[in-house]
Amino acid sequence: MMSTSRLNLSLRAILAGLALTWAGSTLAAGWSLQSLTQALAQYRGGRAEFTETKTLAMLDKPIESSGELRFAAPDFLQMRTVKPKPQTLTLMGNQLTLDMGGRSRQFDLRDHPDIATLIDGIRATLNGDLTTLQKHYTLTLDGAPAHWTLTLVPRNDKAREHVRDIRIGGHEGVVKTVTVEQADGDVSVMHITPIGTP
Amino acid sequence: MKRRAALPVLLWLAALLASAVLVAQSRYAADMSAFLPQAPTAQERVLADQLRDGLISRLILLGIDGADADTRAALSKDLAARLRANPAFAAVENGQPVSAQRDERLLLQYRYVLTPTTASTFSVAGLHQAIADSIDRLASPMGQNLKNLLPSDPTGAMLKLFQELVPGDGPERAQDIWVAPDMPRALLLVETSSQGTDTDALQAAITTIRADFGDAQRHAGPTARHATLVMSGPGVFAVQSRALIKGAVERVSIIGAALIVGLLLLVYRSPIALVLGLLPVLSGILAGIVAVSLGFGVVQGITLGFGTTLMGEAVDYAIYLFVQSGQPADADRRASLQGFWPTIRLGMLTSVFGFATLLLSGFPGLAQLGLYSIAGLIAAALVTRFVLPQLLPARLSIRDLAPFGERLAQHLPRLRRMRWLLGIAVVLAAGVLFAHRHTLWNTRLSALSPVSPASLALDAQLRRQLGAPDSGDLIAVEGVSADAALAAAEALQPRLQTLVTQGVIAGYNSPTHYLPSAATQRRRLAALPDADTLRAHLEQAVAGLPVKATLFAPFVRDVQAARAQGPLTRAQLAHTSFALALDGMLLRQPDGHWLAMLPLHAKPHTEIDSAQIHAALAGTPAIYINLGQLSNSLYDGYLRTAAWLSLAGLLSIAILLLFTLRSLPRALRVLAPLFGAVIVVGGGLLLAGQQLTLLHLIGLMLIVAVGSNYALFFDQGAQSGGIAPRTLASLLLANLTTVFGFGPLALSGVPVLQAMGMTVGPGVLLALLFSAMLSAPSSPAAAQSPATA
Numbered sequence: 006m007m008s009t010s011r012l013n014l015s016l017r018a019i020l021a022g023l024a025l026t027w028a029g030s031t032l033a034a035g036w037s038l039q040s041l042t043q044a045l046a047q048y049r050g051g052r053a054e055f056t057e058t059k060t061l062a063m064l065d066k067p068i069e070s071s072g073e074l075r076f077a078a079p080d081f082l083q084m085r086t087v088k089p090k091p092q093t094l095t096l097m098g099n100q101l102t103l104d105m106g107g108r109s110r111q112f113d114l115r116d117h118p119d120i121a122t123l124i125d126g127i128r129a130t131l132n133g134d135l136t137t138l139q140k141h142y143t144l145t146l147d148g149a150p151a152h153w154t155l156t157l158v159p160r161n162d163k164a165r166e167h168v169r170d171i172r173i174g175g176h177e178g179v180v181k182t183v184t185v186e187q188a189d190g191d192v193s194v195m196h197i198t199p200i201g202t203p
Numbered sequence: 204m205k206r207r208a209a210l211p212v213l214l215w216l217a218a219l220l221a222s223a224v225l226v227a228q229s230r231y232a233a234d235m236s237a238f239l240p241q242a243p244t245a246q247e248r249v250l251a252d253q254l255r256d257g258l259i260s261r262l263i264l265l266g267i268d269g270a271d272a273d274t275r276a277a278l279s280k281d282l283a284a285r286l287r288a289n290p291a292f293a294a295v296e297n298g299q300p301v302s303a304q305r306d307e308r309l310l311l312q313y314r315y316v317l318t319p320t321t322a323s324t325f326s327v328a329g330l331h332q333a334i335a336d337s338i339d340r341l342a343s344p345m346g347q348n349l350k351n352l353l354p355s356d357p358t359g360a361m362l363k364l365f366q367e368l369v370p371g372d373g374p375e376r377a378q379d380i381w382v383a384p385d386m387p388r389a390l391l392l393v394e395t396s397s398q399g400t401d402t403d404a405l406q407a408a409i410t411t412i413r414a415d416f417g418d419a420q421r422h423a424g425p426t427a428r429h430a431t432l433v434m435s436g437p438g439v440f441a442v443q444s445r446a447l448i449k450g451a452v453e454r455v456s457i458i459g460a461a462l463i464v465g466l467l468l469l470v471y472r473s474p475i476a477l478v479l480g481l482l483p484v485l486s487g488i489l490a491g492i493v494a495v496s497l498g499f500g501v502v503q504g505i506t507l508g509f510g511t512t513l514m515g516e517a518v519d520y521a522i523y524l525f526v527q528s529g530q531p532a533d534a535d536r537r538a539s540l541q542g543f544w545p546t547i548r549l550g551m552l553t554s555v556f557g558f559a560t561l562l563l564s565g566f567p568g569l570a571q572l573g574l575y576s577i578a579g580l581i582a583a584a585l586v587t588r589f590v591l592p593q594l595l596p597a598r599l600s601i602r603d604l605a606p607f608g609e610r611l612a613q614h615l616p617r618l619r620r621m622r623w624l625l626g627i628a629v630v631l632a633a634g635v636l637f638a639h640r641h642t643l644w645n646t647r648l649s650a651l652s653p654v655s656p657a658s659l660a661l662d663a664q665l666r667r668q669l670g671a672p673d674s675g676d677l678i679a680v681e682g683v684s685a686d687a688a689l690a691a692a693e694a695l696q697p698r699l700q701t702l703v704t705q706g707v708i709a710g711y712n713s714p715t716h717y718l719p720s721a722a723t724q725r726r727r728l729a730a731l732p733d734a735d736t737l738r739a740h741l742e743q744a745v746a747g748l749p750v751k752a753t754l755f756a757p758f759v760r761d762v763q764a765a766r767a768q769g770p771l772t773r774a775q776l777a778h779t780s781f782a783l784a785l786d787g788m789l790l791r792q793p794d795g796h797w798l799a800m801l802p803l804h805a806k807p808h809t810e811i812d813s814a815q816i817h818a819a820l821a822g823t824p825a826i827y828i829n830l831g832q833l834s835n836s837l838y839d840g841y842l843r844t845a846a847w848l849s850l851a852g853l854l855s856i857a858i859l860l861l862f863t864l865r866s867l868p869r870a871l872r873v874l875a876p877l878f879g880a881v882i883v884v885g886g887g888l889l890l891a892g893q894q895l896t897l898l899h900l901i902g903l904m905l906i907v908a909v910g911s912n913y914a915l916f917f918d919q920g921a922q923s924g925g926i927a928p929r930t931l932a933s934l935l936l937a938n939l940t941t942v943f944g945f946g947p948l949a950l951s952g953v954p955v956l957q958a959m960g961m962t963v964g965p966g967v968l969l970a971l972l973f974s975a976m977l978s979a980p981s982s983p984a985a986a987q988s989p990a991t992a
Contacts, residue, residue, distance in 0.1 A: 064356065
C-alpha cells in the first residue's frame with residue numbers, strides 16, 4: 006500500500022542494474038550492443054561485493070552502504086546490504102522478498118505491471134535478448150571494450166518521472182559500476198567487485 | 204341449546220382470525236440464535252455476540268468463476284463499485300486500492316496519536332537517534348521510498364504505522380484485484396450493514412448482490428456470460444438454511460397431508476368428516492405458531508418444521524371422535540364422547556407434561572419446540588372436544604369400522620403370545636445402546652446444520668483463498684463505554700507483548716491499534732512540543748548528522764497541526780479500511796456495554812497454549828476464548844440439558860399416570876410398551892449407523908407422547924372387559940396417519956427433520972404393536988393376573 010508505484014520504480018532501477026552486473030567472458034571481437042549482451046548472458050552465477058554511494062540533495066554529504074550481490078541463473082538475484090543496516094532483497098522468479106529488522110515482506114511482481122516490464126528486461130538481458138531489452142529502454146553504448154558505458158533510458162514516461170537514466174560502466178565483460186540518476190537529481194553510484202565464481 | 208352450542212364455535216372462529224393475523228405478522232428466522240443459551244457465561248456471551256452481530260456474522264465471501272481473467276477483473280470492479288454505492292453494505296473489498304489513499308492520509312494526519320509518543324521522542328537525544336536511524340534507512344536499497352518522508356517524519360512514525368497496521372499481504376492479486384491462487388477466480392469480501400441475525404436483511408443483501416452481478420455481466424458484454432458468482436459466509440448459510448427448511452417443510456407437509464387425506468377419505472368415505480377432522484390440526488398449528496411468536500418474538504425455522512409433525516398427533520383426536528363414536532345419531536355420539544374424552548384428555552396431558560419440561564430449557568430453540576407442542580396439542584384437543592361436535596351434521600355417515608376392528612381383535616391373542624419377542628428386542632436394543640454408550644451422541648454442532656457438505660467445502664475454500672480471519676483464539680475485555688473498553692484493552696498490552704516475546708503467540712491485534720483510548724491520545728498529544736521548542740531541539744539534534752535542521756520544517760508544521768486538531772475519533776475512521784477492522788474488534792453489546800476483542804495469532808502450525816494465556820491474564824478482567832472449542836462445549840451443554848429435561852419429562856409423565864390411574868400395575872402397563880419402543884428405536888438407529896442428535900431425542904419424546912394414547916386406550920379397554928373393536932380400528936388408523944405425517948420427514952433432506960422422521964415413524968408403529976402385545980387379555984377375570992406378572 007505504501008505508494009507501490011514509488012516502490013516499484015526504485016526497485017526497477019536497482020534490479021536493472023543488478024541484471025546487467027553479471028558478466029564473465031571477455032568480449033568477442035566486433036564490439037556492439039549485440040555482442041555485449043551476449044557476453045553478459047553467458048554468465049551463469051556468482052557473488053560480488055558492492056559499495057553504493059548515494060548523493061541526496063537533502064543531505065549535506067553522501068551516504069554509503071555496502072554488502073554482497075548474488076546471482077544464479079536463470080532467475081535468482083539477491084542484494085544483501087550489511088552496512089549501515091542489514092537488509093536483504095531477494096528476487097526469485099516472480100517473488101520479491103524484503104527482509105529487514107526481523108520482518109519479511111513478499112511481493113509478487115506479476116501484480117505490478119510496472120515491474121513486470123522490468124523483469125522482462127532482466128530476463129532479456131540474462132538471455133541476451135536485446136530486442137526485448139530495447140522495448141523498455143533506449144540503449145546507448147559508448148567507449149571501447151576496455152572501458153565502456155551502457156546507458157539505459159526508460160521508454161515509459163511514468164518511469165522517467167522517477168529515473169532519468171541508468172549508466173553501466175565496464176571493462177571487457179565485467180561490470181564495474183552502476184549509476185542510477187533520479188529525476189530529482191539525486192544520484193547513486195554502485196561499485197562492484199566480483200568475489201569469484203561459486 | 205342452539206345458542207349455547209354456537210358459543211364455542213364463535214369463540215373458535217374469533218381465535219382463528221386473530222391467530223391468522225398474528226401468524227402473518229410473525230418473524231421467521233433460521234440463524235444460530237436458537238442454539239444459543241439465554242443465560243450464558245461470559246465466554247458464551249462473547250460467542251453469542253460474535254454470532255449475532257460480530258463482524259464474522261456479517262461477512263459475505265464472494266467468488267467470480269468462469270470466463271477469462273480480464274472479464275473476471277472487470278466484473279469484480281464493476282460489482283464492487285455497485286455494492287459500494289449501496290448503504291446496505293458497510294464495506295466492500297476486492298483488492299482495489301480504493302481506500303488506500305484515504306488510509307494513508309488518515310495515518311499521516313494522526314500519526315502522533317496512533318504511535319507511542321512520549322516526551323523523550325521529541326527530546327534532543329531522541330530526535331538525534333531517530334534522525335540518524337532514518338538516514339541509515341535512506342542508504343538501503345529501499346531508501347528511495349523513504350526519501351520523501353524524511354522532512355516531515357524524521358521520527359519514523361509513519362514507517363512504524365505501515366509495519367503495524369497495514370495488513371500483511373492479503374489475498375493474491377492480479378490486475379489490481381484479489382484472485383484465488385490455485386484456480387481461476389476473482390475474490391471479494393463484503394460486510395453487510397445489517398446484523399447477522401436479521402435473516403430478511405441478509406436475504407435482501409444476497410439478492411442485491413446477485414442482481415448487481417447480473418447487471419455487471421450484461422454491462423461487460425458477451426464474454427461475461429459464462430461467469431458465475433459463488434457466495435458463502437454465515438449470513439449466506441442462514442438464508443440457505445431458511446430456504447432449505449422452508450422448501451423441505453412445504454414438500455413434506457404436502458406429501459404428508461396428501462397421504463393422510465387419502466387414507467382418511469378411503470376410510471371415512473365422507474369428505475365432510477375429512478374436512479372436519481383436519482380442523483383440530485390446523486387450529487393446533489396456528490395456536491402453536493401464535494404462542495411461539497408471542498412468547499419469543501421470532502419463530503425459528505426448526506419450530507415451524509415441527510408443525511407438520513404435530514399434524515400426526517392432532518389428527519388422531521378427530522379420528523377417535525369419529526370412529527369410536529361411530530354413532531350416526533347426534534345424541535348417542537354425545538354419550539360416547541363422554542366415554543372416551545377422559546382417555547384423550549389423559550393422553551394429551553401426558554404429551555403436555557412431556558413437552559413442558561422443554562420450556563424450562565435455557566435454549567430458545569428447545570423452549571420453542573416445547574411451547575409450540577403444548578399450545579398446539581391443547582388447541583387441537585379443545586377444538587375436538589368443544590367445537591367439532593357442534594359442527595358435525597345431525598347425521599354424519601362414515602363407514603363403520605366395527606367389523607374391521609373385530610377382525611383386528613381376533614389377532615390380539617396371537618400378538619400377546621408373541622410378547623417374548625418384545626422382550627428379546629428390548630434386551631438386544633439395550634445391549635446395542637450399552638455397547639455404543641460412549642459414541643451415542645453426535646456432539647458436533649454441525650450435525651444440526653442443514654448446510655450441505657458441498658456448501659461447507661466452498662466456504663472453507665473461499666476462506667482459505669481470502670485468508671478470512673478464523674478468529675479462533677481471542678481475548679475479550681469489557682467496558683461501560685467504547686472508550687473504557689479500549690482503555691481496558693490497552694492495559695492488557697504489556698502482558699500480551701510478554702507473550703509474544705516468550706513465543707507463546709506470534710502476535711495479536713487490538714482495536715486500540717486503530718483507535719487508542721482518549722486518555723492515551725491525550726497523553727500522546729501532551730508530549731508534543733510547541734513549534735519553538737521543537738525547532739530548538741532540532742537545531743541541537745542535527746549536530747554531527749549530515750542534515751540541516753531547516754529540512755524538517757514540514758515536521759514542525761505537522762506536529763503543530765497534530766496539537767491543534769486534537770484526538771482521533773471513530774467518525775474520522777469512516778471510509779477507511781480501518782473502520783472495518785475496528786468494528787470487528789469493538790462491539791456494542793445489547794446491555795449497552797462495549798467489548799474489545801483482541802484476536803491472537805498462533806505461530807505457524809502450532810496451537811496456542813491456553814494455560815499460558817490464562818496465566819498471563821490472571822488478575823485482569825479479560826477472558827480468553829477459543830471460539831471453536833466454545834461452540835462445541837455450548838452444544839454439549841445444549842444436548843445434556845435436553846437429555847436431562849427429557850428424562851424429567853418422562854418422570855413427570857410417569858407420575859401423572861400413577862396419579863391419574865391410581866394403580867402402579869396399570870401405570871407400568873401403560874409405560875412399558877412406550878419405553879420398549881423408545882429403546883428398540885434407539886438401538887435400531889445406532890445399528891443403522893446413525894449417531895443420535897438433539898432431534899432424535901425430541902423424536903423419542905414424541906414416541907412417548909403419541910404412543911401414550913394407544914397404551915391408555917388399551918388400558919381403558921382392559922378396565923371395561925377388553926378393548927372395543929371400534930377403538931382398536933381407530934388406534935390403527937390414528938397410528939397410520941402419524942406414520943404418514945412423520946414418514947416423509949425422513950426424505951426431507953434436512954438433517955434435523957430427517958432425524959425426527961426416522962425416530963418417530965418406526966417408533967409409533969412399535970408403540971402400538973407393543974401396546975397390543977402387552978395389553979391385558981380381554982376377559983375381565985384374566986385381566987387381573989398378568990398385570991402382576
